Amino acid sequence: MDKGVFERKKIDELVKHALEVKERAYAPYSKFRVGAALLTGDGRVYTGCNVENASFGLTSCAERNAVFRAIADDCRGFKAIAIVSDADDYCIPCGACRQVLVEFSRDLTVIMANNKGDYRLTTITELLPEAFSGDSVTGGR
Ligand SMILES: O=c1ccn([C@H]2C[C@H](O)[C@@H](CO)O2)c(=O)[nH]1
Numbered sequence: 001m002d003k004g005v006f007e008r009k010k011i012d013e014l015v016k017h018a019l020e021v022k023e024r025a026y027a028p029y030s031k032f033r034v035g036a037a038l039l040t041g042d043g044r045v046y047t048g049c050n051v052e053n054a055s056f057g058l059t060s061c062a063e064r065n066a067v068f069r070a071i072a073d074d075c076r077g078f079k080a081i082a083i084v085s086d087a088d089d090y091c092i093p094c095g096a097c098r099q100v101l102v103e104f105s106r107d108l109t110v111i112m113a114n115n116k117g118d119y120r121l122t123t124i125t126e127l128l129p130e131a132f133s134g135d136s137v138t139g140g141r
C-alpha cells in the first residue's frame with residue numbers, strides 16, 4: 001500500500017502543528033483533546049481542534065474542523081492529515097471523520113501521532129475501504 005512519499009521533516013512539521021492546535025481544544029467533558037493538521041496540494045496547512053458542547057452530540061472532531069476551515073478557504077485536494085491527542089496511543093480518526101475526509105481526497109495519507117510526536121502512517125482507503133462516495137449517489141453520472 002502506497003502511503004505517499006513524505007519526508008520525515010514534513011511529517012514532523014505537520015505533527016507539530018497538530019500538537020500546537022490541540023492545546024486550544026475545547027474538551028471540558030471528555031478531557032480528551034485532539035489536534036489535526038491538514039496539508040493541501042499547494043503546501044498550505046489547515047488546523048483544527050475538537051470543540052465539545054454541553055449537549056454532547058453537538059461535539060465536532062478536530063479532523064472535521066480542519067477540513068471545514070480549508071473548504072471555507074476555497075481549498076481542496078488534500079495530501080495528508082496529522083492527528084494527535086493527549087494519549088500515549090496513536091490517535092485514530094473516528095468513522096464520521098473518515099467519511100468526511102474521503103469525500104475530498106481518495107489518496108490521503110493519514111499520520112496518526114501520539115503525545116510524544118511518534119507516528120504511524122496509513123491511508124484513508126485503508127481506514128475506510130469501499131467507502132460510500134459521490135459515485136454511490138450519482139451512479140457514476
Ligand atoms: O478522531 C477523533 C475522535 C474523537 N475526537 C474528539 C471528540 C470528543 O471531543 C473527544 C472524545 O471522543 O475526542 C476527535 O476530535 N477526533
Ligand SMILES: [Zn+2]
Nearest residue numbers: 061094096097
Ligand atoms: Zn471524528
